[in-house]
Amino acid sequence: MLSNLVTICTLYSPQSTNVNDRDLDRLVEELPTPSIIIGGFNDHSPLWGNAIILKSGLTFPKKRKPWWNKHCTDTTRNQRKSWNVFRRHPTSANQIAFQRAKSIARWFRRNGKREYWIKFGSNINSSVTAKDIRDTVRGVRYLSRKRISCLQKNSQEVRNTLEMVDILAEAFASICSASNYTEPLLTYKKSYGTH
Helix, strand or coil: CCCCEEEEEEEEECCCCCCCHHHHHHHHCCCCCEEEEEEEEECCCCCCCCCCCCCCCCCCEEEEEEEHHHHHHHHHHHHHHHHHHHHCCCCCHHHHHHHHHHHHHHHHHHHHHHHHHHHHHCCCCCCCCCCHHHHHHHCCCCCCCCCCEEEECCCCECHHHHHHHHHHHHHHHHHHHHCCCCCHHHHHHHHCCCC
16 A cells, blocks of 8 residues: 555647647646656657647648759649639630649659759769668659660760760769778678678
8 A cells, every 4th residue: 555645647638739848847846746647648749759740640741852842832833723723614725724834833843853863863972872872762752764864974964875874884883892991891801702
C-alpha cells in the first residue's frame, strides 16, 4: 500500500491543438507531488520530435520535387483556374484557353525537370559521393525514359552520344579511382592484395 496519495492527471490533446512546453511545465508545477500525467497527446507535436502538425489525421503534406519552381506553381494554378472556368461554362473559347494553359503548365514542368537534371549532371565530380547521388535520385523519384540530349563539360554543351558516354565514363572512373580512397582503405587493400 502507498502511504501517500498520488494525483493522477489525464489529458487529451487533439492533432489540431498545438501544445507548447511552457504550458506543460506550468501544469507540472501546479500539480501536487507525487503525480502522474497520462492521456492521449498529439503525436505530431514538435515536443515529441515531429516538426509537422497535421490539421487532420487523414492528410499528409506533399513533398515538392526539387525541380519544382515558381513558374510550375503559377502555371499549374492557371491551368486549374482555366479548368474551373471551362467546367462551369463549356464553350469552345474556354476549352481552347484550358488546353493552352495545360500545355504551358506541362512545358514549364518539363523544362524545370530538364534544367534540374542538366545542373545535377554537370555537378557530378570526384568530390560527390555515390551516396549523395543515390539520395538525390531517390529524392526526385522521377526517372526519365528519354535519352539525355546534352551534357555540359567545361561550360560547353556536348550533344554527340559517344562523347557524352565518354564524359560520363570519365566522371564515374574518377569517382571510383583509387586516388579517392582513404589511407586506411588503401593499406587494407594492399595488405590483402586486392586491387
